[in-house]
Amino acid sequence: MTDRPNYITPEGYRRLREEYEALFAVERPKLVETISWAAANGDRSENGDYIYGRKRLREIDRRITFLSKRMAKASVVNPANQPDQGRVYFGATVTLADEEDNRRIVTLVGEDEADAGEGRISWNSPLARAIRRAAVGDLRRVQLPAGEKEFEIMAIGYPEPGSAQ
Incomplete structure (x- = not known):
């Protein structure tokens, strides 16, 4: 490990x-x-x-x-306690838009709980590394298996304090 x-x-x-x-x-x-x-x-x-x-x-x-x-x-790490909820950090649920305005919602989670089919990606995946610390409106490029793509951060959300997450 x-x-x-x-x-x-x-x-x-x-x-x-x-x-x-x-x-x-x-x-x-x-x-x-x-x-x-x-x-x-x-x-x-x-x-x-x-x-x-x-x-x-x-x-x-x-x-x-x-x-x-x-x-x-x-x-x-409880994402609800994230002090800077205006940027993408561990536990954030992020709405992304690519060049063709296709929307995708992902949540940055730990490696043991990642499930891309459910929209939960590892906080250390290439896409997550590319969007970490981004704010709404930022553009980020990421190298994916299908080639390089650019994503715009459309929305960032965190669980409410005191929630099960």
């Missing part, structure tokens, strides 16, 4: 924590029970429940380890 800060919103951290707890407290104990039952049935070399269970247990353990490391390095 990099030395970059692992910024994450409170909502994103909550989702990581819920996944960790579901795997550790629910799914893993059920699987261990199934593996124990399958092992007690005799020949393990041809026992599908045992073989699949051990494989799945390794996958769960890897995911639990990954989640615990990400949570330990997480720096929870």
Whole structure:
């Protein structure tokens, strides 16, 4: 992992924590029970429940380890508390317009909660790096896989203080 800060919103951290707890407290104990039952049935070399269970247990353990490391390095940042809400910083929801006036709304979030299909992009993605610190009306160029594009910042929003975000 990099030395970059692992910024994450409170909502994103909550989702990581819920996944960790579901795997550790629910799914893993059920699987261990199934593996124990399958092992007690005799020949393990041809026992599908045992073989699949051990494989799945390794996958769960890897995911639990990954989640615990990400949570330990997480720096929870509540975007609602951003002092300068007139510029684009972590947690901002930004309306962009390209050269053809196609509008796109993106929210800058942590790497662990990014989902481009939902409009949540990593705060460290090329587009997010290009628009960080921009104000409404600023033009920014970004190199995308399809080529260079210019975007105008149309609107910037942050969650209300005290909201779930």
